Amino acid sequence: MRGAKSAKWVTGAIVVAMAATACGGDKSDSGSGLTDGKVDPNGTLVVQTSEPQNPLQPANAKESQGHRVLKSLWSGLVTYEPGTGKIKNINAESVTSSDAQHWTVKLKPGWKFHNGEPVTAKSYVDSWNWSANTKNNQINSQWFADIEGYDDVHPAKGEGDPKSDKMSGLKVVSDTEFTIALKSKVSYFNYKLGYAVWYPLPDAFFKDPKAYGQKPVGNGPYKFESWDHNDKIVVKRFDGYQGPDKAKNGGITFKNYTTADAAYNDLRSNNLDWIEQIPDTSLTNYKSDLGDRAITNEYSAIQDVAFAFYTDQWKSINPKVLTGLSMAIDRDTITKTTLHGSRVPATSFVAKGVIGYQANSCGEACTFNAEKAKQYIKDGGGVPGNKISIQYNADQPHKTWVDAVCNSIRKSTGIECVGDSKPNFKADLDQREKKQVKSMYRSGWVLDYPVNANFLRDLYGSKADGNQGGYENKEFDELAAKADQANTLDETVKLYQEAEKTLAKKLPVIPLWYYATNAGQSTKVYGKMPYGQDGDPILTDVQVKQK
Amino acid sequence: MGRYVARRLLQMIPVFIGTTLLIFLMVHVLPGDPIKALWGDKAADPAQVAVLRHKFGLDLPLWQQYTNYMADLFQGKFGETFGGRQVSDLMAESFPVTIRLALVAFVIEVVLGITLGVFAGLKAGKAVDTAVLIFTLLVISVPVFVLGYIFQTVFATELGWVTPSVQDSEDFTQLILPGAVLGSLSLAYVARLTRTTISENVRSDYMRTALAKGLPRRRIVGVHLLRNSLIPVVTFLGTDIGALMGGAIVTEGIFNVQGIGQQLYRAVSQGEGTTTVGIVTVLVIVFLFTSLIVDLLYAVLDPRIRYA
Numbered sequence: 001m002r003g004a005k006s007a008k009w010v011t012g013a014i015v016v017a018m019a020a021t022a023c024g025g026d027k028s029d030s031g032s033g034l035t036d037g038k039v040d041p042n043g044t045l046v047v048q049t050s051e052p053q054n055p056l057q058p059a060n061a062k063e064s065q066g067h068r069v070l071k072s073l074w075s076g077l078v079t080y081e082p083g084t085g086k087i088k089n090i091n092a093e094s095v096t097s098s099d100a101q102h103w104t105v106k107l108k109p110g111w112k113f114h115n116g117e118p119v120t121a122k123s124y125v126d127s128w129n130w131s132a133n134t135k136n137n138q139i140n141s142q143w144f145a146d147i148e149g150y151d152d153v154h155p156a157k158g159e160g161d162p163k164s165d166k167m168s169g170l171k172v173v174s175d176t177e178f179t180i181a182l183k184s185k186v187s188y189f190n191y192k193l194g195y196a197v198w199y200p201l202p203d204a205f206f207k208d209p210k211a212y213g214q215k216p217v218g219n220g221p222y223k224f225e226s227w228d229h230n231d232k233i234v235v236k237r238f239d240g241y242q243g244p245d246k247a248k249n250g251g252i253t254f255k256n257y258t259t260a261d262a263a264y265n266d267l268r269s270n271n272l273d274w275i276e277q278i279p280d281t282s283l284t285n286y287k288s289d290l291g292d293r294a295i296t297n298e299y300s301a302i303q304d305v306a307f308a309f310y311t312d313q314w315k316s317i318n319p320k321v322l323t324g325l326s327m328a329i330d331r332d333t334i335t336k337t338t339l340h341g342s343r344v345p346a347t348s349f350v351a352k353g354v355i356g357y358q359a360n361s362c363g364e365a366c367t368f369n370a371e372k373a374k375q376y377i378k379d380g381g382g383v384p385g386n387k388i389s390i391q392y393n394a395d396q397p398h399k400t401w402v403d404a405v406c407n408s409i410r411k412s413t414g415i416e417c418v419g420d421s422k423p424n425f426k427a428d429l430d431q432r433e434k435k436q437v438k439s440m441y442r443s444g445w446v447l448d449y450p451v452n453a454n455f456l457r458d459l460y461g462s463k464a465d466g467n468q469g470g471y472e473n474k475e476f477d478e479l480a481a482k483a484d485q486a487n488t489l490d491e492t493v494k495l496y497q498e499a500e501k502t503l504a505k506k507l508p509v510i511p512l513w514y515y516a517t518n519a520g521q522s523t524k525v526y527g528k529m530p531y532g533q534d535g536d537p538i539l540t541d542v543q544v545k546q547k
Numbered sequence: 548m549g550r551y552v553a554r555r556l557l558q559m560i561p562v563f564i565g566t567t568l569l570i571f572l573m574v575h576v577l578p579g580d581p582i583k584a585l586w587g588d589k590a591a592d593p594a595q596v597a598v599l600r601h602k603f604g605l606d607l608p609l610w611q612q613y614t615n616y617m618a619d620l621f622q623g624k625f626g627e628t629f630g631g632r633q634v635s636d637l638m639a640e641s642f643p644v645t646i647r648l649a650l651v652a653f654v655i656e657v658v659l660g661i662t663l664g665v666f667a668g669l670k671a672g673k674a675v676d677t678a679v680l681i682f683t684l685l686v687i688s689v690p691v692f693v694l695g696y697i698f699q700t701v702f703a704t705e706l707g708w709v710t711p712s713v714q715d716s717e718d719f720t721q722l723i724l725p726g727a728v729l730g731s732l733s734l735a736y737v738a739r740l741t742r743t744t745i746s747e748n749v750r751s752d753y754m755r756t757a758l759a760k761g762l763p764r765r766r767i768v769g770v771h772l773l774r775n776s777l778i779p780v781v782t783f784l785g786t787d788i789g790a791l792m793g794g795a796i797v798t799e800g801i802f803n804v805q806g807i808g809q810q811l812y813r814a815v816s817q818g819e820g821t822t823t824v825g826i827v828t829v830l831v832i833v834f835l836f837t838s839l840i841v842d843l844l845y846a847v848l849d850p851r852i853r854y855a
Contacts, residue, residue: 054630157597211568262711262712425584
């Protein structure tokens with residue numbers, strides 16, 4: 001599982017096509033063959049995946065691999081417009097609200113599941129009620145927490161069994177219309193709806209959820225064919241598909257690879273058409289190996305190093321010291337050399353491609369300046385102990401960049417910096433949750449939905465679940481609370497942008513870089529593979545060459 | 548003989564209980580909460596975590612978890628993975644793959660290993676012998692993953708004779724390359740073991756007698772010499788079956804073979820106790836039985852050995 005374990009954890013479901021803008025810097029010259037030959041509309045693809053951890057149920061894929069398969073089998077209410085991150089209706093005719101708390105969803109008529117059942121308002125409401133219920137053990141059940149009556153189907157820990165199997169906030173009006181009442185205002189609620197958890201389920205599913213998890217029936221562009229466990233999942237184009245994003249190929253085989261090296265070798269010999277991440281061992285030469293079939297693509301995820309504010313070291317630290325440490329890191333050089341250009345230096349707390357992203361919100365703190373860094377740390381009274389450590393998990397390839405960051409800090413400021421390695425991700429998480437991190441720790445975030453609130457509210461609010469470092473910033477909390485009460489998306493986004501600016505005054509984390517995927521495609525793929533903002537290709541738009 | 552087998556079978560019970568208990572305890576002292584890790588980098592939902600912990604019995608005291616597990620095991624139930632699949636299904640998918648790969652590796656190491664060993668042993672000190680010794684030394688000193696990548700690059704990527712990874716694990720021809728890599732180390736040991744015993748026995752009295760009787764050379768080497776020289780080799784091969792069945796995590800990874808080694812690796816790294824203990828239990832049984840069979844084979848090979 002080495003290679004696969006290091007695959008990113010994606011909760012985000014956002015398919016923002018960045019086809020034209022984001023794909024690699026290489027020009028395809030006519031001789032290279034990317035667009036040689038004709039397109040075969042029935043050609044099939046083999047793409048890399050690992051065995052999904054859970055049955056294929058909409059709210060049961062936390063990892064990007066299972067999620068990739070779900071996305072092919074289902075279509076949700078909305079998806080995201082290429083480039084802008086704005087939402088676009090797929091199965092929904094409209095998703096509207098006048099007060100950001102009460103939402104009305106109208107569906108396009110005539111849609112059918114792969115088993116012939118019609119897709120109705122009830123398919124959505126039943127699906128959500130089922131997924132939110134703690135009894136059904138869906139990993140993503142907490143996604144429904146905004147909806148009124150959620151606590152009845154999903155009681156908090158220690159409060160016994162669910163009281164009901166229906167959320168009171170969901171009401172079916174007609175076959176093509178239902179309403180959603182939220183607990184409080186969430187002006188970007190419709191932006192959350194692109195994620196897999198919100199997919200509908202046919203009636204037949206509820207009779208035997210377990211069997212349907214093995215042989216899923218969706219409403220998406222592909223229909224399920226077979227699942228050979230630990231080997232492959234095969235889906236075929238669904239010809240009765242009503243949506244605008246019809247598949248441009250005949251079907252997809254999701255093939256399980258346990259190591260990235262094996263997948264890369266298969267890609268080079270054309271046994272595999274797409275590899276999700278070039279193995280570290282080949283990062284230096286994959287561009288020459290693959291030519292313009294190499295894919296470099298930024299996606300909306302950020303890597304930081306977070307401070308454990310509960311430690312004696314940072315408890316009552318002068319914010320100037322934090323800024324100084326951040327300035328001591330030469331992000332440009334590290335991303336170019338150590339990371340072989342697979343990352344892009346960060347200048348803000350929110351990743352690119354997200355609504356409300358503002359470059360440079362981190363300001364001078366994210367600009368390398370060794371002289372100033374030293375000065376700031378001196379002015380702020382220095383780092384207690386004159387030594388820091390960065391905790392990371394050794395089962396993913398973090399060691400190299402942690403060492404590089406430490407070197408950079410040591411060289412610029414003379415402060416001793418060491419990596420604090422934990423054997424695996426579980427152990428790393430355990431230390432963070434028990435608040436036993438000694439100094440600093442690796443942290444990161446992949447988007448859930450493309451609104452800046454997702455990168456801010458859920459990470460830096462003093463009460464947020466994702467705030468494991470114990471960061472507190474009154475100004476930020478106040479602005480975030482105001483933003484959450486706003487009636488429109490624009491207002492929310494603006495207020496969060498202001499809140500983001502307050503973070504620069506006292507850094508909660510040191511933003512390091514945004515992620516980019518280094519992937520590759522085989523010679524069978526026609527043109528460059530289009531990518532979404534979650535770092536995954538838009539499989540329906542991939543075309544296959546005629547043999 | 549019957550009493551011997553019965554005694555050996557009885558001895559297996561404490562060994563079996565001891566090893567499963569040990570593995571069970573070891574899985575549970577691994578740091579971190581496997582359920583929370585299902586949420587990855589994102590914050591886990593305490594309510595759902597509690598429900599899942601209860602579902603998998605992880606909220607019980609450790610001794611109770613163990614007794615529950617053993618009680619289920621004796622009814623033939625191996626439990627469920629975190630993904631809700633039966634561990635027995637998982638094993639039913641992976642063991643055949645591993646068995647096929649192990650079989651290919653085993654055949655390669657037995658046939659090639661013994662042949663090389665016999666030639667080297669008969670010509671001890673000659674050029675053939677030196678060549679075999681150098682070759683096996685080379686194989687022993689090169690780590691398996693290096694050999695794996697070299698084979699893959701040469702035979703698959705460069706020459707294109709085979710695909711770099713195994714596309715269909717039911718196709719034995721595709722398993723030859725990973726099988727050769729997997730069996731290479733044991734092949735070297737088998738060759739060296741055979742060579743040593745052969746070169747010793749070739750000077751023994753019964754060999755001179757056989758020669759004096761005018762028996763054909765083929766019969767002398769094939770029956771008299773080989774049968775008497777194979778005991779240490781058989782011992783080695785017996786334990787090697789267990790090792791091959793345990794899956795070769797490295798080889799399986801390089802050639803993308805979805806065998807038991809990969810499952811075990813995944814289960815351990817995810818802290819999935821049921822799967823880990825289940826697979827190890829089966830492996831323990833395989834080990835115990837192969838060692839019993841090896842011991843019984845001694846009597847077949849050497850009539851002087853008798854079991855009362």
